[in-house]
Amino acid sequence: MSCRENAARLLEAYVDGQLDLVTSLEMERHLSECEECSEAMKSRRALRSALGGASLYFEEPKHLEGRVRAELRKAAGPSKTARPSRWRWLAAAATLPSMAILAGALMVMSRTPSDSDRLNEEIVSSHVRSLMADHLTDVPSSDQHTVKPWFNGRLDFSPEVRDLAGDGYPLVGGRLDYLSRRSVAALVYRRRQHSINVFVWPEQNGRTVAPGETSVRGYNLVRWSRSGASYSAVSDLNLAELREFVRDLQR
Amino acid sequence: MDPTELERFERTFLPHMRAAYNLARWLTRSDQDAEDAVQEAYLRAVRFFGGFRGGDGRAWLLTIVRNACYTGRQPGRLQESTIPFDEEIHDVEDEALGPEDLLLQKASRRALVQALEDLPVEFREALVLRELEGLSYKEMAEVTQLPIGTVMSRLARARKRLRRCLPEQMEGGPA
Structure with a gap:
């Protein structure tokens, strides 16, 4: 070169x-x-x-979301279909002179996505993107001893990498990804024609992800933490098999 | 738009408001203009929601935010400065940068913000999308509607300029 x-x-x-x-x-x-x-x-x-x-990120002002929600509802206009009843009194409230009251009410009533909702959403988006962009792996290898060292120098931690071919979940490779404003390791496994992404990142401020299961836009997601690292497995695989995969991975 | 569709839109895009505001704030350099641009972007996005094919909502939304910043209510406020057409040609040849790198480590947040804000908007945009939002080159090309080669050379030039002008900022005031 x-x-x-x-x-x-x-x-x-x-x-x-x-x-x-x-x-x-x-x-x-x-x-x-x-x-x-x-x-x-x-x-x-x-x-x-x-x-x-340096923290160069500009945080949005607290009132912005309420303001945008209110504008969106105004723009969407009155709908012909019946609204859920909890909105009915709001329609009446809209005639009140003070728009501030309305905006305030909207802010309180509308569901604000929690941090963990956001993270789940981000994880599923990353998973979908990795499939769509045809960018599943940066290091395609079924050998854990190739995949693990590849992360050296690319991440500030070293993820545990295990092949589960013996359990029917062969390792396909690894990839760098980005979640919650930090670089994370993505380990890719396969079950039949289904891809499984496992995202791994170390604890932040002493906190790891809360264990749990959820389903977002048709994808199943299992989260757990172990030895100071957070894990999230996501796939279109059915939940039972995804659980089995997670059990094998934790073994 | 029926309420369930609106709720679906909000579920998909409100979580990206933080990124939307950050980009708008860096592009417009004003709190108020950034708020207006974000609001405008969401109103545009809801109109185009039918054309959203799923996938990564963030890049899709940032594309609209960017356009809203460039074509805001005050036309001409934010204009792409005319970068010479030769930007495809590599002007990223590199002289060894010694002392500046040491300075970099001591740069205060204020000096960094000032140096970034002084960059031409297309350079600033490239750095914000890459360093703060962590977008891939491909996503950056999507958001800025530029070929990937242009994205890369802009980013290279942006970094070079920043490395060069940061020391000036730091001499300008107490760090």
Whole structure:
């Protein structure tokens, strides 16, 4: 690989974890040989960690969701179909002069998704995306000793990786993913033609995910925690088999 | 739109309001304009909801948020500056950056915010989508409606500029 031609641009993609496995390995080899590129990479890493370290995220003001909900309802207009009765008195309230009261009422009455709802939703979206974008694995391998080391240097923790081919759930590979504003490991298993994504991330502020089962948009999701790490398995597989898979994984 | 459909829309997209606001705030650089842009984006999104094919609602919503920021009620407020057409050509050749990297580690949040806000909007946008939202290149291409090559070169140039102008910010005031 020649620095002048390719490396500069590839370096960005490498630091962003956006290279395919083959190119990524080639880049690693190149970096170990080329001082210039390895310096350039350090400078990029420094920038990334500076940006990641400062809390640069602008939090939305508390009232915004209520305001948007109220506008959405206004725009949706009166519906011909019967509304659920809990909305009926609100329709009457809409004639009140004070819109502030209405907005307030809407905020209280409408269900605010909890953090765990959001996380479930995010997990299912990640799962669906991995299937749609044809980007199930960054490191396609059924060998746990290939998949586990691949995460080194890509994550700030080392996930436990086990092949369950003997139990009928072969390991397909691993992938980097992103949940709740942090990088997580995604381990991919297969059961017949169903893909199972297992997301793993370490405890945050001493907290791990609350164990439980749920179903979101037709996907089953099982969450548990173990030795300071949070796990979420998600699949279109039926719940019974997904539970069995989780049991095997925990064994 | 019937209430169940509206509820489905809200379930899908209200969880992404945080990302929507963050992007809008960085693009418009104003609390008020960001709120207006987010509200406008949700109103547009609900109109186009029929065209949403499921999957990742966040990228879909961010596309609309971005458009709302560029075509807000105050036309011309936020315009894409004209980046020379040669942006496809690699100008990412890299001089070794020494002392700046050390400075980076000491950069305060204020200096970083200022340096980011001073970047041309398309560079700022690239950095926010990548570093704060963690979008993949593919998602970034979707949100910005640009070819992936352009996304990559913008990101590279944005980082280079930031590395270069951050030290100036830090000299400007107490960190």
